[in-house]
């Protein structure tokens with residue numbers, strides 16, 4: 793259980809590097825660094841970058857899922873961005889990673905928009921015990 797005032801989300805909103813060479817490898821590295829510092833509770837909208845979803849390969853997803861499990865970082869399933877992919881969520885689920893349901897509301901109209909997230913979790917048979925809870 794996490795107290796609401798203690799919930800810290802980590803996210804890559806802006807690309808911090810000067811180049812997009814090896815984008816997916818560098819993005820994976822950024823996420824792993826964020827997770828491995830042990831300072832966040834939730835990895836927000838993973839794979840959403842430059843206004844779209846980027847496709848990571850299975851090895852990259854497994855690295856992120858394993859680190860998230862080891863550092864007890866939940867993976868946000870983000871309705872407004874429709875990320876991460878079903879394959880990403882499946883791999884995280886297989887690794888035992890917890891999930892968070894989020895809207896990533898950058899506009900007030902998006903607050904509470906979680907239908908896509910709920911539908912994906914139901915489709916994959918992921919239930920309450922795999923979702924972090926606030927007290």
Ligand SMILES: [Zn+2]
Pocket residue numbers: 803805836837896
């Ligand atoms: Zn965001």
